[in-house]
Amino acid sequence: MGCASSIPDKSAGGLNNLDNGGAPDAKNLRVKLVLLGDSGVGKSCIVLRFVRGQFDPTSKVTVGASFLSQTIALQDSTTVKFEIWDTAGQERYAALAPLYYRGAAVAVIVYDITSSESFTKAQYWVKELQKHGSPDIVMALVGNKADLQDSREVPAQDGIDYAEKNGMFFIETSAKTADNINQLFEEIAKRLPRPSAPDS
Amino acid sequence: MSSSSSSISSDDEPNSNPKPVDDELSLASVTLNESNGNGSINVNENENNRQDGGEIAWGRKNSEVEVEALSSPSSSGYAGERGSSSETTNSRIEDDEIQQVNNDDGFVDGVNHSRASPWVPGKRHVDEDDASISWRKRKKHFFILSHSGKPIYSRYGDEHKLAGFSATLQAIISFVENGGDRVKLVRAGNHQVVFLVKGPIYLVCISCTEEPYESLKGQLELIYGQMILILTKSVNRCFEKNPKFDMTPLLGGTDVVFSSLIHSFSWNPATFLHAYTCLPLAYATRQAAGAILQDVADSGVLFALLMCKNKVISLVGAQKASLHPDDMLLLSNFVMSSESFRTSECFSPICLPRYNPMAFLYAYVHYFDDDTYLMLLTTSSDAFYHLKDCRIRVETVLLKSNVLSEVQRSLLEGGMRVEDLPLDPLPRSSISHRMSQQRLLTDSPERFRESSVGIGGPAGLWNFIYRSIYLDQYVSSEISSPINSHQQQKRLYRAYQKLYSSMHEKGIGPHRTQFRRDENYVLLCWVTPDFELYAAFDPLADKALAIKTCNRVCQWVKDVENEIFLQGASPFSCATDKAEFAALMLESYL
Numbered sequence: 001m002g003c004a005s006s007i008p009d010k011s012a013g014g015l016n017n018l019d020n021g022g023a024p025d026a027k028n029l030r031v032k033l034v035l036l037g038d039s040g041v042g043k044s045c046i047v048l049r050f051v052r053g054q055f056d057p058t059s060k061v062t063v064g065a066s067f068l069s070q071t072i073a074l075q076d077s078t079t080v081k082f083e084i085w086d087t088a089g090q091e092r093y094a095a096l097a098p099l100y101y102r103g104a105a106v107a108v109i110v111y112d113i114t115s116s117e118s119f120t121k122a123q124y125w126v127k128e129l130q131k132h133g134s135p136d137i138v139m140a141l142v143g144n145k146a147d148l149q150d151s152r153e154v155p156a157q158d159g160i161d162y163a164e165k166n167g168m169f170f171i172e173t174s175a176k177t178a179d180n181i182n183q184l185f186e187e188i189a190k191r192l193p194r195p196s197a198p199d200s
Numbered sequence: 201m202s203s204s205s206s207s208i209s210s211d212d213e214p215n216s217n218p219k220p221v222d223d224e225l226s227l228a229s230v231t232l233n234e235s236n237g238n239g240s241i242n243v244n245e246n247e248n249n250r251q252d253g254g255e256i257a258w259g260r261k262n263s264e265v266e267v268e269a270l271s272s273p274s275s276s277g278y279a280g281e282r283g284s285s286s287e288t289t290n291s292r293i294e295d296d297e298i299q300q301v302n303n304d305d306g307f308v309d310g311v312n313h314s315r316a317s318p319w320v321p322g323k324r325h326v327d328e329d330d331a332s333i334s335w336r337k338r339k340k341h342f343f344i345l346s347h348s349g350k351p352i353y354s355r356y357g358d359e360h361k362l363a364g365f366s367a368t369l370q371a372i373i374s375f376v377e378n379g380g381d382r383v384k385l386v387r388a389g390n391h392q393v394v395f396l397v398k399g400p401i402y403l404v405c406i407s408c409t410e411e412p413y414e415s416l417k418g419q420l421e422l423i424y425g426q427m428i429l430i431l432t433k434s435v436n437r438c439f440e441k442n443p444k445f446d447m448t449p450l451l452g453g454t455d456v457v458f459s460s461l462i463h464s465f466s467w468n469p470a471t472f473l474h475a476y477t478c479l480p481l482a483y484a485t486r487q488a489a490g491a492i493l494q495d496v497a498d499s500g501v502l503f504a505l506l507m508c509k510n511k512v513i514s515l516v517g518a519q520k521a522s523l524h525p526d527d528m529l530l531l532s533n534f535v536m537s538s539e540s541f542r543t544s545e546c547f548s549p550i551c552l553p554r555y556n557p558m559a560f561l562y563a564y565v566h567y568f569d570d571d572t573y574l575m576l577l578t579t580s581s582d583a584f585y586h587l588k589d590c591r592i593r594v595e596t597v598l599l600k601s602n603v604l605s606e607v608q609r610s611l612l613e614g615g616m617r618v619e620d621l622p623l624d625p626l627p628r629s630s631i632s633h634r635m636s637q638q639r640l641l642t643d644s645p646e647r648f649r650e651s652s653v654g655i656g657g658p659a660g661l662w663n664f665i666y667r668s669i670y671l672d673q674y675v676s677s678e679i680s681s682p683i684n685s686h687q688q689q690k691r692l693y694r695a696y697q698k699l700y701s702s703m704h705e706k707g708i709g710p711h712r713t714q715f716r717r718d719e720n721y722v723l724l725c726w727v728t729p730d731f732e733l734y735a736a737f738d739p740l741a742d743k744a745l746a747i748k749t750c751n752r753v754c755q756w757v758k759d760v761e762n763e764i765f766l767q768g769a770s771p772f773s774c775a776t777d778k779a780e781f782a783a784l785m786l787e788s789y790l
């Protein structure tokens with residue numbers, strides 16, 4: 001935690017140049033999305049399932065943050081291009097998180113339903129974002145590894161209650177079985193504020 | 201030494217070398233050096249004279265303390281031919297080298313079985329701790345611990361279970377420090393315990409590989425550098441605030457980085473040469489890559505590196521910034537060992553310990569294919585999108601100028617091979633020498649026959665490494681028959697390391713040439729102000745012919761320098777003219 005010698009400057013634009021990308025277009029949205037959560041909860045697996053349809057059971061520890069993008073089409077013929085920052089869950093990167101979540105329109109906070117410790121860590125991230133994230137950020141709470149029902153430590157109701165209290169969207173997913181992965185991103189897309197659309 | 205007894209049955213232990221376990225941790229003499237003491241460590245006579253610092257007995261159950269139980273040098277197969285002044289002091293090493301071969305390499309009973317499986321990254325034997333016999337039998341341990349004795353990293357076993365062992369190491373270090381001194385090396389039977397203190401971080405290597413002290417210390421330095429690359433030196437502040445600070449969570453997930461670095465000590469000459477190597481490429485191809493890297497460097501990138509595995513394709517630094525070869529080694533090890541870089545483009549804080557150990561830089565990393573990757577380093581934490589644009593520009597140019605396909609071709613073709621060493625312009629003598637060599641071979645004791653069946657290059661040349669001092673670069677010949685397995689490669693590189701440290705030993709050195717013959721090789725080393733040449737020959741190689749061959753190697757390197765070296769990365773690129781001059785002189789030295 002205390003080891004980052006160059007804490008990002010809060011006033012700088014950070015890794016967010018989306019606002020400069022021309023006039024906002026209500027039909028073709030580009031959003032910056034950041035995934036946060038403890039290490040090993042499956043953030044990268046969720047992203048790779050969503051972006052590439054792949055699942056790799058061998059754990060690959062993310063270093064710093066990976067950048068990927070994926071565009072989805074909604075039923076109302078709008079497209080949403082997600083520019084995804086998949087951050088490393090390791091403690092040493094915690095101090096650098098603002099670099100990745102600053103300016104993000106969406107934050108997906110992930111925990112592992114088989115680890116109550118990771119649920120505690122998720123709550124830390126929610127508080128951190130409430131303090132330092134964009135005020136209108138869309139937040140989703142995701143309980144991953146839903147296929148491992150037998151080793152569940154965090155009841156779904158706990159997730160639902162916590163999400164509701166904090167105005168978040170909640171879903172349980174399994175990157176392994178692909179369960180609810182696309183639903184997660186579609187639901188996020190629906191909840192995005194539509195810029196300059198006359199009737200939204 | 202270790203071959204003398206075998207009280208432990210070697211069931212299915214990974215290490216087939218039967219060895220009394222108790223002797224593993226019974227410490228003998230402690231060598232104490234003042235901080236300005238120079239490296240007399242491997243010279244045993246001196247060591248005995250230096251024992252005024254007293255002895256620490258650190259036996260486990262068995263309190264039998266061995267004091268420098270050394271084998272006699274007379275049994276070594278070392279054949280005279282004294283070409284330099286330093287070799288006599290090291291002659292006993294050869295004895296253990298053979299032992300090492302028998303124990304470690306499975307070399308005697310066949311060449312091939314150690315070739316089998318490729319190295320798999322990651323930590324092994326996590327279930328072990330210092331009570332496990334298998335753990336205590338491991339040939340080479342590395343530990344990082346804090347000054348309060350908390351474990352930070354261990355090559356084998358679970359750090360948390362090694363808390364007691366770490367505390368013991370810490371106790372030894374602070375016991376000596378309390379006496380106003382510093383412990384550098386402890387010998388215990390055939391084990392060496394090497395200590396390195398870096399502020400609140402202690403590093404320890406326990407090894408029975410007979411590598412020189414300077415080599416093991418250099419490896420500890422690199423491990424420390426790798427840790428700094430991940431965390432920066434400002435981690436020291438955590439210890440100022442709380443001396444009992446537990447650092448392991450900060451290094452979470454980095455086991456692969458350290459284990460891959462430790463593995464590279466046995467296959468990557470950059471770890472002891474402190475130089476980098478380039479992928480062989482046509483001059484124009486490398487120029488094309490360099491031009492586009494220069495282009496992006498001019499747009500505010502501190503360093504731009506294009507690499508293929510551990511080899512450099514091209515690199516550019518902004519203005520006067522220059523990259524230390526050790527930083528390049530640690531950075532490429534970090535990137536190559538962390539699988540996540542291959543998945544997508546990444547942006548990560550990293551620290552270059554030789555450039556600035558206190559501050560993070562930000563690295564943009566992108567793989568173009570399985571082996572080739574681009575690293576763009578910047579001081580600005582929000583430069584990601586700019587670097588991404590730079591990468592797209594670089595990629596476009598590399599594709600258009602076929603650099604990436606040339607890289608793949610070079611990777612397939614490999615580098616310099618000893619068999620391809622151009623023939624002497626005057627081939628008169630080579631045939632007759634070859635024949636006398638054959639005769640020698642049949643007369644020789646049978647124990648050497650199997651190691652001599654390989655083909656190799658002319659005059660029995662098996663391998664060489666040429667290091668250009670001015671360029672900070674080296675080129676090594678491809679590992680080829682009769683050096684067939686990873687184990688044999690490891691043994692060769694350890695022999696080079698011994699050679700390297702004996703040539704660079706403070707106090708006695710520096711030396712210009714060394715010619716040594718043992719059961720495994722003829723080794724020839726030649727150091728000039730411009731380059732260093734390390735060559736390994738068949739153990740029965742003819743000395744005069746070996747010298748001649750080394751001159752030809754130097755000439756060959758000069759002939760192809762535009763393809764094997766990155767030229768112009770340093771202001772002193774006229775070095776090879778001097779090399780040619782020097783090449784004519786080797787005969788006169790030996």
